Amino acid sequence: MSSALIFAAGILFLAGVLGLKSRANSGALWRKIVNWLLYALWFGITMMGVSFIYINASVGHVKATSTAVFVFLGASVVLALILARVLGFLSGKKPVGAGTD
Amino acid sequence: MSDNEKKISRRAFLRAGTAAAALGVIGAAQMPGQAAAAATENMTFQASPTGQWSKLHPRHDYGSALVRFVENDDRWLGTSELLSPPQNTSEADMGFNQANRGLLGELPQKGVRNFIPKHPFGGAISFARTLIAPETVVDGEPSPEKFSIPDPEQMSQHIKDAAYFLRADEVGIGKMPPYAYYSHKVKQGADWTKPLEENIYEFTERLPYVIVVMVDQHLETMLASTGYDGISGSQSMRSYHATGNIAVILAKYIRTLGYRARAHHSANYGAPLPPLMIAAGLGELSRTGDCVIHPRLGFRHKLAAVTTDLPLAPDKPIDFGLIDFCRVCKKCADNCPNQSISFDREPVEYNGYLRWNSDFKKCTIFRTTNEEGSSCGRCMKVCPWNSKEDSWFHKAGTWIGSRGEASANLLKSIDDMFGYGTEEIPKYKWWLEWPDNYKVESAATASGGSIYNK
Numbered sequence: 001m002s003s004a005l006i007f008a009a010g011i012l013f014l015a016g017v018l019g020l021k022s023r024a025n026s027g028a029l030w031r032k033i034v035n036w037l038l039y040a041l042w043f044g045i046t047m048m049g050v051s052f053i054y055i056n057a058s059v060g061h062v063k064a065t066s067t068a069v070f071v072f073l074g075a076s077v078v079l080a081l082i083l084a085r086v087l088g089f090l091s092g093k094k095p096v097g098a099g100t101d
Numbered sequence: 102m103s104d105n106e107k108k109i110s111r112r113a114f115l116r117a118g119t120a121a122a123a124l125g126v127i128g129a130a131q132m133p134g135q136a137a138a139a140a141t142e143n144m145t146f147q148a149s150p151t152g153q154w155s156k157l158h159p160r161h162d163y164g165s166a167l168v169r170f171v172e173n174d175d176r177w178l179g180t181s182e183l184l185s186p187p188q189n190t191s192e193a194d195m196g197f198n199q200a201n202r203g204l205l206g207e208l209p210q211k212g213v214r215n216f217i218p219k220h221p222f223g224g225a226i227s228f229a230r231t232l233i234a235p236e237t238v239v240d241g242e243p244s245p246e247k248f249s250i251p252d253p254e255q256m257s258q259h260i261k262d263a264a265y266f267l268r269a270d271e272v273g274i275g276k277m278p279p280y281a282y283y284s285h286k287v288k289q290g291a292d293w294t295k296p297l298e299e300n301i302y303e304f305t306e307r308l309p310y311v312i313v314v315m316v317d318q319h320l321e322t323m324l325a326s327t328g329y330d331g332i333s334g335s336q337s338m339r340s341y342h343a344t345g346n347i348a349v350i351l352a353k354y355i356r357t358l359g360y361r362a363r364a365h366h367s368a369n370y371g372a373p374l375p376p377l378m379i380a381a382g383l384g385e386l387s388r389t390g391d392c393v394i395h396p397r398l399g400f401r402h403k404l405a406a407v408t409t410d411l412p413l414a415p416d417k418p419i420d421f422g423l424i425d426f427c428r429v430c431k432k433c434a435d436n437c438p439n440q441s442i443s444f445d446r447e448p449v450e451y452n453g454y455l456r457w458n459s460d461f462k463k464c465t466i467f468r469t470t471n472e473e474g475s476s477c478g479r480c481m482k483v484c485p486w487n488s489k490e491d492s493w494f495h496k497a498g499t500w501i502g503s504r505g506e507a508s509a510n511l512l513k514s515i516d517d518m519f520g521y522g523t524e525e526i527p528k529y530k531w532w533l534e535w536p537d538n539y540k541v542e543s544a545a546t547a548s549g550g551s552i553y554n555k
Binding site for chain 2 (some may be wrong): 060
C-alpha cells in the first residue's frame with residue numbers, strides 16, 4: 001500500500017511540474033526559482049500531511065489525526081493559495097511570457 | 102632433476118619466507134573473518150566481519166536516536182555518574198519485598214500476594230514464569246570439559262544471534278559491574294513471619310560479563326491500556342516470562358560449553374537489572390529512577406540477564422541525550438497516578454550515584470493496592486520514547502529528542518499536541534476485565550502466597 005502511495009505521489013508531482021511549467025518558468029530567474037521552490041514546499045507539506053494523517057488514522061491516534069488535518073492541510077491550503085497567486089491563477093492575468101512553451 | 106636444481110639458496114629461501122609472512126600478515130589484517138574461520142574450522146563456523154553487532158542483526162537498531170558510546174568504569178556507568186563506590190544492596194530491601202515484610206503497611210502486604218494473579222491472565226503467565234525460578238534451573242555446575250569456541254568477538258556475535266533466535270527483541274553484552282550484584286538474596290518460599298536473617302542468604306557470585314536480553318511489552322496492548330488496568334500486570338509478565346526463558350536457555354547452553362553462567366530473571370534475580378542493562382549498552386537511566394530507556398523501545402520492555410565467565414567482547418554503554426531529555430520532559434511525573442516520580446530538575450545522589458530519586462515505596466504501594474487493575478505501567482505508557490508505532494515522523498521525533506534540552510522541549514510539546522501517550526485506542530482492547538476481582542481484600546483471599554520468591 002505504501003509503495004503504491006509513494007508511486008502515486010511521484011506521478012502527481014510530475015503532473016504538477018508539467019501542468020505548471022508554462023507559468024512557473026516565466027519572468028526573471030529569481031522568480032522562476034521562487035515559483036519552483038514554492039511548488040516543492042507546497043507539495044512536500046501536502047504529502048507529509050497526507051502520510052501523517054494516513055498513518056495516524058490507520059493506527060487509531062484520534063487526536064493526532066484531527067490535529068494533523070488542521071495543521072498540515074491548513075498549511076497546505078495557505079501555501080496553495082500563495083502559489084496560485086504567484087503563478088497568476090487568482091489574479092486572472094497570466095504573467096508575461098506565459099504559455100509560450 | 103639434478104641435486105643442484107633441487108637446492109634453493111639461503112638468500113632465496115629467506116626472501117620467499119619473508120614474502121610469505123608479509124602476505125600472511127596483510128591477509129590476516131584485511132580478512133579477520135577468514136582468519137578466525139580457519140582457527141575454528143572444526144566447528145564449521147563461518148566468522149563474520151569484526152565490529153559487526155551479530156550475523157542476524159549486523160547493526161544494532163537504535164531507531165533514529167543519535168547514539169555515542171561512553172564508559173563503564175569507576176566514575177561512570179554509561180551516563181550515570183558514580184560519586185563514590187555504590188554499595189551492593191539486599192534483595193530484601195526491594196519494593197515488593199518491603200511490601201511482603203509489612204514495611205509499607207497492611208494493605209500493600211495483603212496486595213503484594215496477589216496483585217498479578219488477581220487478573221487471571223496475568224496469573225497464568227506468572228505461573229509459567231515461576232516454573233523456571235528454582236536455583237537448579239537458573240544455575241548449575243559447568244561441564245567439566247570445555248568445548249572449543251571462537252574468539253571473544255565472534256563468540257559475542259554468536260551469543261547475540263542465539264538470543265535473537267530465541268526471540269529476544271534486543272540483546273547486549275556488558276562488563277558486569279560488581280557493585281550491581283545483590284549483597285543478600287531472599288530465600289525461595291521466604292516466610293516473612295520469621296526474622297529477616299532467616300529469610301536471606303549472602304549472594305557471593307561475581308562473574309566478569311553479563312548478557313542482557315530484552316522483550317517488548319507489546320505496543321498495541323499498551324496503546325489500548327490506561328497503563329494501570331487489568332492488562333498492565335500481564336504486560337510485565339509477558340516480557341518477564343519470555344526473557345526469563347531466553348536467559349535460562351542461554352545460561353544452560355554456556356554451562357554446557359564448559360563455562361560458568363547464571364540466569365537472572367524476575368522470579369530469581371541475583372542482581373537488579375537496570376545497571377546491567379546500562380553496562381550492556383542498551384540504554385540510559387530515566388527520570389523514573391529505576392527504568393532504563395532504550396533508544397528504540399523506550400522502556401516498553403522487560404529484561405533478564407546471564408552473568409558468565411565465558412570469554413566475550415563487551416559492548417560499551419550508550420549516550421543518546423536522555424539525561425537532557427528527562428530533565429525537561431517530566432511527562433511520566435505529570436501522569437503518575439500516585440505522584441511517585443520526582444519533578445526535580447537535576448538528579449541527586451543515591452547510594453553513591455546520581456539519579457532522579459523517585460519514591461519507589463509510593464510506586465510499590467500503588468502497584469500492590471491498585472483497585473482499578475493489576476499493577477501499573479503508566480509512566481511507560483506516556484513516555485515519548487516508546488508510546489507509538491514505527492513511522493517516519495516518530496523517527497524524526499526521537500532524532501530531534503536526542504539533540505539536547507531545547508529540542509527535547511520541542512519533542513515533548515509536539516508529543517502533547519498530538520495526544521500521544523495519554524490516549525487509549527479501544528480497537529486494540531482484546532483482553533477481558535474483572536473489576537470486582539481487583540479489590541485488595543477479595544484478591545488477597547482469592548489465592549494466597551506472594552508471586553515473588555516462590
